[in-house]
Amino acid sequence: MRDFDLLQPKTLTAALDALAPNDPATRPLAGGTDMIVDIRSGRAAPTALVSLQEVAELRGIKRENGTLQIGAATTLAEFLTHPDLAHQALYQAAYNFANPMVRNLATIAGNINSASPAGDMLPPLLVLDAQIELVSKSGTRLVALDQFLLGPRKTVRRADEVIASIRIPALRPQSPVSTGFYKLGLRQADAISIISVAVRLERDGDTIRDVRIALGAVAPRPIRATGAEAVLRGQPFSENALKESARIAAQECAPIDDLRASANYRRRMIQVYVRRMLEQTWNKTL
Amino acid sequence: MQPKSITVYLNHEPREWRVHPNDLLLNVLREHEALTGTKYGCGIGECGACTVHIDGEPVLSCLTLAIACEDKSILTIEGLARDGKLDAVQTAFLDHSAFQCGFCTSDMILMTRALLNEIPNPTEEQVRDYLRGNLCRCTGYASIVRAALGAATQEANAIGAADA
Numbered sequence: 065m066r067d068f069d070l071l072q073p074k075t076l077t078a079a080l081d082a083l084a085p086n087d088p089a090t091r092p093l094a095g096g097t098d099m100i101v102d103i104r105s106g107r108a109a110p111t112a113l114v115s116l117q118e119v120a121e122l123r124g125i126k127r128e129n130g131t132l133q134i135g136a137a138t139t140l141a142e143f144l145t146h147p148d149l150a151h152q153a154l155y156q157a158a159y160n161f162a163n164p165m166v167r168n169l170a171t172i173a174g175n176i177n178s179a180s181p182a183g184d185m186l187p188p189l190l191v192l193d194a195q196i197e198l199v200s201k202s203g204t205r206l207v208a209l210d211q212f213l214l215g216p217r218k219t220v221r222r223a224d225e226v227i228a229s230i231r232i233p234a235l236r237p238q239s240p241v242s243t244g245f246y247k248l249g250l251r252q253a254d255a256i257s258i259i260s261v262a263v264r265l266e267r268d269g270d271t272i273r274d275v276r277i278a279l280g281a282v283a284p285r286p287i288r289a290t291g292a293e294a295v296l297r298g299q300p301f302s303e304n305a306l307k308e309s310a311r312i313a314a315q316e317c318a319p320i321d322d323l324r325a326s327a328n329y330r331r332r333m334i335q336v337y338v339r340r341m342l343e344q345t346w347n348k349t350l
Numbered sequence: 351m352q353p354k355s356i357t358v359y360l361n362h363e364p365r366e367w368r369v370h371p372n373d374l375l376l377n378v379l380r381e382h383e384a385l386t387g388t389k390y391g392c393g394i395g396e397c398g399a400c401t402v403h404i405d406g407e408p409v410l411s412c413l414t415l416a417i418a419c420e421d422k423s424i425l426t427i428e429g430l431a432r433d434g435k436l437d438a439v440q441t442a443f444l445d446h447s448a449f450q451c452g453f454c455t456s457d458m459i460l461m462t463r464a465l466l467n468e469i470p471n472p473t474e475e476q477v478r479d480y481l482r483g484n485l486c487r488c489t490g491y492a493s494i495v496r497a498a499l500g501a502a503t504q505e506a507n508a509i510g511a512a513d514a
Contacts, residue, residue, distance in 0.1 A: 065372045065374065066372065067351055067370075067371075067372055068351065068371055068372055069351040069352075069371060070351070070371030070415070070417060072417075072418075095413075096413055096414065096415065096418075097395055097410075097413050100374070100412075100413045100415070101393075101394045101395065101413070103372075104393065104394075105394075113371070115418065117418060141407075162395070162483065163395075163396075163398065163482065163483020163484070164408060164461070164464075164480060164483055165395075165398060165401055165408050165409050165410045165461075165483060166395050166410065166413070166483070168407045168408065168409050169409050169410070169413060169414070252482050253482035253483045254395075254396045254483055
């Protein structure tokens with residue numbers, strides 16, 4: 065593997081000092097499950113890595129004024145055991161993430177920062193209105209995940225910033241809410257999504273009070289299917305309404321042909337799984 | 351860049367390593383410690399062949415920097431047997447002939463050990479679920495799953511006998 069310098073700060077201040085020159089060749093390192101592969105393949109060529117593994121401030125999960133604050137260094141394995149991370153969509157995404165060994169290393173901030181179009185945790189975080197807390201020596205800013213993601217492996221994070229936490233706001237539902245996530249892969253483990261779908265649905269009697277739909281692996285970055293949401297919001301539940309929403313979702317996405325699947329197949333599967341996930345989340349709110 | 355001297359606890363013994371930032375744990379184990387039971391399979395975290403335990407958790411040594419293991423406990427397949435006595439999982443793999451070419455045996459045994467530490471009495475579904483990131487290219491999964499379930503039963507019986 066090519067040579068690089070490694071810094072192992074013990075505090076967030078020291079980590080931010082190391083990144084302060086804002087040099088794109090100095091990269092933060094979390095679990096390393098993407099970064100090490102990228103360095104070995106030549107896709108990344110950092111001259112220095114700033115390991116965040118020993119920075120205590122980036123650990124832990126807490127609830128403050130209803131907002132769930134997930135420390136950047138929270139591993140995917142922790143998403144399967146922590147009682148506060150009980151959103152079904154997050155659990156399902158973590159459950160299908162890579163394999164148990166990778167889940168013990170990989171962090172939530174790493175998955176977000178990698179900004180893969182197929183990033184497993186991104187659709188669930190999009191439907192939960194997640195915000196990304198970015199910190200640097202010059203201050204802190206909160207950016208909605210929807211604004212954070214720019215394109216394949218492109219985000220608004222500057223080289224001198226680290227992701228400190230992920231905030232999931234309390235959405236103060238007036239009615240029963242349910243979330244769900246489905247990943248269509250070629251196998252049960254280590255699969256890169258062909259497509260993925262996350263849904264958050266709030267139900268009021270026979271009406272869909274609110275709904276959010278996010279799609280993975282069918283655009284340069286995971287996207288919200290806002291048109292598909294709009295036709296359902298405030299409408300009475302019906303099979304036809306779900307079908308119409310799924311049809312619009314398939315039009316809203318922009319999939320490509322690659323070695324995993326054709327664009328056409330992806331579009332068809334978006335239509336199938338958006339409908340199924342809407343039905344599933346609706347039924348769960350009963 | 352600059353090498354660093356670190357202490358690790360490798361298979362229950364303290365060891366001093368002088369490692370560079372870009373030394374992978376897998377390579378240090380195989381080339382420096384001559385512990386070749388840990389295998390280099392895919393090198394990108396998708397096959398499980400390089401699985402070791404760090405502080406009791408199964409992780410991939412091909413994605414782990416050796417320098418990040420400072421003061422940590424590393425368990426490889428060579429450290430599983432204690433005082434010349436095989437671990438119950440190793441015995442079960444022998445009893446069930448749960449290997450063909452043997453390339454995945456180290457990782458399958460270490461994953462089964464981690465599973466039984468977490469869930470002492472797993473269902474077949476839980477075994478298959480836990481081992482799903484570990485590939486056996488001989489496709490000998492049936493006997494591996496039987497061995498894992500057999501090891502669980504054997505350990506439960508041993509605890510029962512000790513309690514009696």
